[in-house]
Amino acid sequence: MASVEAFQGPRVLVVEDEYVIAWDLARSLEGLGAKVVGPVGTLDAALDLLARDGDIAGAVLDVELRGEVVFPVAAILQEKGLPFVFLSAKKRASAPAAFRDVQWFEKPAQMSKVASHILGQIKAPAAVATVAPL
Structure with missing residues (x-):
């Protein structure tokens, strides 16, 4: 008898230092x-997760994390060809030129819109079919 594993949603890295957000x-x-990876609130934690987790499909990045900017994480995601969006109280003009075309949500933002946008950029993996032992 064949069975199908439950669909595993895309793994989305959340980098945000404000707990409620x-x-x-x-x-x-x-x-x-989606399956949330994190959330993490520091640049080091985000970089560590990216180094360890090869299954991240995309990310939502707060621009400023306790005084550090998240752009090194964005550069790695961009290099890997993974979609991401920024979530920030800062204006888009504060982004380096390399990231000016990335979707920018200004806080306060509707999290449902942020979630819908990033998931729309991620191609969902197909469900994996498995055959149960006879």
Whole structure:
């Protein structure tokens, strides 16, 4: 008898240092079927997750994390060809030229819109079919 594993939604990295925003965003992503990686609130933690987790499909990045900017994470995602969006209280003009075309959501933003946008950029993997042993 054949069975199909439950669909595993895309893994989305959430980099946000404000707990309430991170929680709200994670709930919005999960409600749309994504698996949240993190959330993490520091640049070092985000870089560590990117180095260890090869299954990240995209990311939502707060621009400023406790005084550090998230652009090194964005550069790695861009190099890997992974979609990401910025979420920030800062204006888009503060972004380096390399990231000026990336979607920018200004806080306060509706987390459901942020979640929908990033998931729309990610191609969902097909469900994996498995055959149960006889």
